[in-house]
Amino acid sequence: MKDFRYIDNIASLKLDRDACIGCGMCATVCPHRIFEIQDNKADILDFNACMECGACALNCPTDAISVTPGVGCASYIITVWLSKLTGKKVDSACC
Numbered sequence: 001m002k003d004f005r006y007i008d009n010i011a012s013l014k015l016d017r018d019a020c021i022g023c024g025m026c027a028t029v030c031p032h033r034i035f036e037i038q039d040n041k042a043d044i045l046d047f048n049a050c051m052e053c054g055a056c057a058l059n060c061p062t063d064a065i066s067v068t069p070g071v072g073c074a075s076y077i078i079t080v081w082l083s084k085l086t087g088k089k090v091d092s093a094c095c
């Protein structure tokens with residue numbers, strides 16, 4: 001899914017660096033490798049590649065990350081990806 005891009009500057013992803021303890025979970029679970037840990041703090045490397053899956057926020061132990069899953073039709077992106085992966089047409093409930 002690395003080739004999929006979101007609409008620029010619309011993702012709901014937010015990072016509170018003051019609350020971050022640098023555990024690295026966000027970098028581990030993000031399918032798009034959006035986070036990097038530097039000086040014991042997470043940094044967002046590629047904001048517009050976020051597909052709002054919610055995995056980072058779900059796994060952050062200090063609630064330093066917030067994101068509203070699916071705001072930008074993440075389900076549509078996943079559907080298209082699955083369709084390309086399997087070669088089968090997958091019905092999408094997305095608008």
Ligand code: SF4
Nearest residue numbers: 020021023024026060
């Ligand atoms: S999961 Fe949360 S606390 Fe851990 S590095 Fe990422 S933002 Fe920081």
Ligand code: SF4
Nearest residue numbers: 030050051053054056
């Ligand atoms: S919401 Fe998903 S794609 Fe976006 S930064 Fe978090 S883990 Fe990565």
